[in-house]
Amino acid sequence: MTSLNVSARDGGTAVGGDYRMIRVSLTGHGRWLWILIALASLLAAIVSHPDGSDWQRAYYLAPAVVALATGLAVGLAASPGAPDESIGSTVKKAPAIFAGVTALLVAVSWWGFSWVRHHGDLSVTEQFRQVASQPIGKEDRKEVTVLIPAQRPSLVIDFHFREHYSSQLCVPGAKLGVIAAGGTVEELKARTARIRLNPGVKSLGLTLTISADDGCKIDVDVSNAVLRNS
Numbered sequence: 001m002t003s004l005n006v007s008a009r010d011g012g013t014a015v016g017g018d019y020r021m022i023r024v025s026l027t028g029h030g031r032w033l034w035i036l037i038a039l040a041s042l043l044a045a046i047v048s049h050p051d052g053s054d055w056q057r058a059y060y061l062a063p064a065v066v067a068l069a070t071g072l073a074v075g076l077a078a079s080p081g082a083p084d085e086s087i088g089s090t091v092k093k094a095p096a097i098f099a100g101v102t103a104l105l106v107a108v109s110w111w112g113f114s115w116v117r118h119h120g121d122l123s124v125t126e127q128f129r130q131v132a133s134q135p136i137g138k139e140d141r142k143e144v145t146v147l148i149p150a151q152r153p154s155l156v157i158d159f160h161f162r163e164h165y166s167s168q169l170c171v172p173g174a175k176l177g178v179i180a181a182g183g184t185v186e187e188l189k190a191r192t193a194r195i196r197l198n199p200g201v202k203s204l205g206l207t208l209t210i211s212a213d214d215g216c217k218i219d220v221d222v223s224n225a226v227l228r229n230s
Contacts, residue, residue, distance in 0.1 A: 039068055056120045059112035067105035070098050122150055122227040135164035135217040142208040142220060148201055152227035155183065155204065159191040160223040170216035181205035 127147040136142050146155070161171045178185050178193045182204040187194040197204065210218055 036071075039071075056116045059116055059120075060109045063105040063112065064109040067102050067109060070105065071102045073098060118150075119229045121229070122152065123225065124149065124155070124227055125222060125225045128222050128225065133219075135219050136208060136210040137217050138210065138212055138214060140210065144206040144208060144222075146204045146206065146225065148197065148203060148227070150227060151200070152229055153197060154186070154228050154230065155195045155197055156226050156228055157193045157195070157222055158224040159193070159208075160221045161191060162219040162221070164217035164219050168216060170212050170218055173212065174216065174218055175211040176220070177209035177211065179207040179209075181207075 124146060127149065129145045129147070130143065134140075134142065146157075148155075159176060161174060161176075163169070163171055176188065176191055176193070178188055178195075180195050182201040183195040183197040185193060186196045195204070208220055210216075210220070212218060
């Protein structure tokens with residue numbers, strides 16, 4: 001159980017006196033509650049991280065780490081025998097503030113995690129389906145379907161080219177063509193396509209073509225595909 005002890009020394013009073021003479025401390029096992037809450041938040045965020053851009057982790061891991069630090073400060077400063085001269089002396093004087101900061105940071109962490117799940121980047125590299133893995137030549141077309149598990153405005157796809165025959169040299173001069181059924185190709189730069197998805201689309205059909213020299217055969221694969229909120 002958590003309890004608050006307030007004492008006034010050297011003429012200090014609880015109301016209207018010298019606030020520096022007021023001492024507030026947490027006692028009992030409840031002082032470790034804040035550490036457990038922050039630690040649970042941190043572990044849950046790490047384990048449940050949605051597939052997408054790694055920079056998104058900062059949205060919820062940063063506040064969770066700071067919450068763990070403030071929760072640890074509250075627990076250690078409230079431990080029996082902790083010296084007043086230690087860094088935790090400040091925490092001892094205002095444990096409710098530090099405990100409140102910990103709770104606020106945990107809330108911010110969970111808000112960030114929720115935002116990432118519903119609005120952040122989401123990898124769909126493993127959601128591509130094709131009838132057969134065949135190379136593409138000058139007159140060929142390759143039909144690919146990608147499943148869209150969550151609603152985002154756009155899909156960015158990075159393609160990888162590989163020579164189908166080791167005796168040829170076709171990749172350096174090859175150009176990719178993309179036709180989308182279920183969206184609009186907004187940008188096609190080098191081997192990256194940005195597609196604006198139609199609202200509510202659950203799957204996207206892609207037709208891939210190659211502009212290359214006669215006789216060239218190129219293997220085209222998806223190296224990375226991310227749903228984005230922009």
